[in-house]
Amino acid sequence: MEKQEVKLLGSSISPFVRRIEWALKLKGIEYEYSEENLQNKSDLFLESNPVYKKVPVLIHGGKPICESLVILEYIDEIWPQNRLLPEDPYEKAIVRFWANYAEDKLMQGIRNVLMSEGEEQAKGVKQVTAALHIIDAEMKSITKFFGGETIGYLDIVLGLTVLWLEVVDEVSSESKMFDLQSFPSYSKWMEAVKDLPLIKDNLPAKDILYREEQITLTVVPSIDNTKVE
Amino acid sequence: MGDVSEVKLFGTWSGSPSPTKRVEIALKLKGIPYEFIQEDLGNKSESLLQYNPVHKKVPVLVHNGKPIAESAIILEYIDEHWKYAPKLLPEDPYERAMVRFWANFIDEKLRSRALVMSEGEEKAKLIKEYIENICVLEEGIKRDFSGKSPFLNGESPGYLDLVLGSSACSHRAIEEIVGAKLIMPEIHPLFFAWVTAMKNHPVVKETLPPHEGLLNHVLKYKQRTLELLNTKA
Numbered sequence: 001m002e003k004q005e006v007k008l009l010g011s012s013i014s015p016f017v018r019r020i021e022w023a024l025k026l027k028g029i030e031y032e033y034s035e036e037n038l039q040n041k042s043d044l045f046l047e048s049n050p051v052y053k054k055v056p057v058l059i060h061g062g063k064p065i066c067e068s069l070v071i072l073e074y075i076d077e078i079w080p081q082n083r084l085l086p087e088d089p090y091e092k093a094i095v096r097f098w099a100n101y102a103e104d105k106l107m108q109g110i111r112n113v114l115m116s117e118g119e120e121q122a123k124g125v126k127q128v129t130a131a132l133h134i135i136d137a138e139m140k141s142i143t144k145f146f147g148g149e150t151i152g153y154l155d156i157v158l159g160l161t162v163l164w165l166e167v168v169d170e171v172s173s174e175s176k177m178f179d180l181q182s183f184p185s186y187s188k189w190m191e192a193v194k195d196l197p198l199i200k201d202n203l204p205a206k207d208i209l210y211r212e213e214q215i216t217l218t219v220v221p222s223i224d225n226t227k228v229e
Numbered sequence: 230m231g232d233v234s235e236v237k238l239f240g241t242w243s244g245s246p247s248p249t250k251r252v253e254i255a256l257k258l259k260g261i262p263y264e265f266i267q268e269d270l271g272n273k274s275e276s277l278l279q280y281n282p283v284h285k286k287v288p289v290l291v292h293n294g295k296p297i298a299e300s301a302i303i304l305e306y307i308d309e310h311w312k313y314a315p316k317l318l319p320e321d322p323y324e325r326a327m328v329r330f331w332a333n334f335i336d337e338k339l340r341s342r343a344l345v346m347s348e349g350e351e352k353a354k355l356i357k358e359y360i361e362n363i364c365v366l367e368e369g370i371k372r373d374f375s376g377k378s379p380f381l382n383g384e385s386p387g388y389l390d391l392v393l394g395s396s397a398c399s400h401r402a403i404e405e406i407v408g409a410k411l412i413m414p415e416i417h418p419l420f421f422a423w424v425t426a427m428k429n430h431p432v433v434k435e436t437l438p439p440h441e442g443l444l445n446h447v448l449k450y451k452q453r454t455l456e457l458l459n460t461k462a
Contacts, residue, residue: 051334051365063323070329077322089309093297100299101283134283 004061006031009045011038012204015160016068017056021202022156023072027079069099072153084153095146098138099157105131106161110168113177125177132183139185144192155193162190163203236263237291239277241270242438242446248300249288250436251391255304257432258385259311301332304388315385327373328381331366332392338362341396341403345451356409360416366393367417379426386430394427395437402443406451 008024008031010017024031036045036055048057048064058065058074065071076084086092109131113124135158146154165178180187193199238256240249256263268277268287280296281289289296290303292310297303308317318325339362344355374381381389396403397420400412414421427433438446 051369060323065323065326065330067330067333070326070333073329074322074326077325089306090292090295090297092309093302093306096302096305097297097299100302 005059007034007059008032009034009036009048009055009057009059011036011055013038014055015164015204018202018204019068019156019160020056020058020071020075022151022159022198023075023084025198025202026084026151027075027082029075029079069103069157072156076153082150084147084156086152095152095154098135098146098154101131102135102154102158102161106135106158110161110164114168129178132178132186136183136186139189142185142189145189151193151196151198155189158189159193159199162193162199234293235291236261237266238263238288239266239268239274239280239291240288241268247395250395251300252288252290252303252307254386254391254394254432254436255307255317257436258315258317259307259313261307261311301336301388301392304391308388315387317382317387317391319382319387328387328389331369331373331381332389334362334366334369335389335393335396339366339393339396341399345403345406345447346454347407352407356407356411359411363412363417363420367420370419370423379423380430381423386427386433390423390427394433397424398428398433398437399443399447400424401440402447405444406447 006024006029008017008020010020010033012035021033034044036042038055041053044059045055045057046053048059049055049066052066054066056066056068056071058071060074060078065074072084085095106128109124109128113121113128116124143149145151146158151159165180169177180190236256238249238252240252241247242249253265266274266276268274270287273285277287277289278285280291281287281298284298286298288300288303289298290306291297292306297306304317318328339359341359344352344359347355370381377383380386381393386394397412404411412421412424428437437443
């Protein structure tokens with residue numbers, strides 16, 4: 001089968017794009033990265049993701065795939081080396097469950113915290129804290145990563161929190177919004193993830209994330225074309 | 230198949246759309262025998278709380294004692310464990326990605342709950358958004374599922390048909406409650422043709438309640454939710 005071209009449309013300020021890069025690098029897949037200007041979107045970008053107009057978009061052999069979780073499953077199905085998801089249907093279902101939970105309660109939760117203030121924000125912090133406790137409890141049973149000795153799908157999905165939680169603390173008005181010491185298993189997992197060269201060398205610089213959060217704080221919620229996935 | 234497995238489905242028909250129905254139809258399409266356990270969401274059973282401690286929601290599929298929650302995840306599990314036809318998802322990875330993408334879109338953008346509960350200006354805004362999103366879906370069907378007929382999965386309903394179907398098939402009830410047409414054959418011809426095919430599929434027809442039943446149910450749900458909100462205030 002001829003090798004088909006792999007292109008990744010991304011943005012340096014999008015944490016979600018990093019997930020795809022981690023997956024592609026983990027599997028040793030060559031790809032062309034294209035930095036998209038979210039303020040002035042290219043034709044290719046608009047054609048590839050007409051529904052949401054967001055990054056990341058993976059284009060494989062000219063065909064676009066959108067939404068980071070959908071892209072991750074696609075990558076795992078096309079390139080089976082260094083499997084991201086478990087083979088067993090039940091274990092796969094469990095991993096998908098936690099990925100959805102993380103997206104919904106943690107990622108979305110953190111964004112809500114950044115976008116709100118006062119009482120609304122305090123409520124958001126409580127919700128994220130509750131989610132962190134639940135995930136922390138799940139992590140008690142893993143030895144190193146959810147994927148075992150190497151990272152897998154769920155580690156990649158949760159991996160964004162590695163930097164994001166720290167940035168949230170720095171950017172927000174209150175200090176120590178999320179005391180990571182109260183989530184021992186989570187903190188241990190975070191250290192292991194941060195230590196991996198694959199992740200360490202492919203994280204947006206803190207100042208870029210910091211800037212993105214600042215942009216989010218000031219620009220939210222109506223300006224669609226600066227929104228990243 | 231020689232697979233002596235025990236399948237239990239914890240579900241309810243409370244609220245519309247009902248994700249429980251998605252799973253029921255899938256099990257029936259595959260001919261998988263199951264025990265249905267009706268949950269009273271106002272008084273959840275110990276078993277449900279034990280099987281889905283995180284969300285405490287239905288549906289939950291319990292297969293040989295092992296629980297799986299979230300209807301979309303259950304559907305993928307069903308297709309992966311009981312691999313025989315009819316397949317719920319396509320074999321091709323790119324087609325699978327399209328199916329998953331649109332399932333996410335539906336779950337995010339075509340939720341009727343808020344719409345059913347809304348009033349006045351908020352309702353007008355939500356109606357407009359809903360119709361626009363159906364238009365986006367119409368475009369998506371044209372672009373990504375042009376070879377598939379009469380269902381998005383081809384000859385037999387599949388994952389995406391079921392994710393979409395549990396709300397789409399009750400559209401008449403929702404339209405009656407909000408007092409506006411949401412799905413119009415002149416604006417959404419492909420979608421409308423698809424809804425008709427779904428409503429006429431024997432397994433779907435026997436599992437989903439008839440219009441009157443649906444209407445009553447959605448009305449009761451709205452009433453009960455309002456009561457709950459008023460008692461809390």
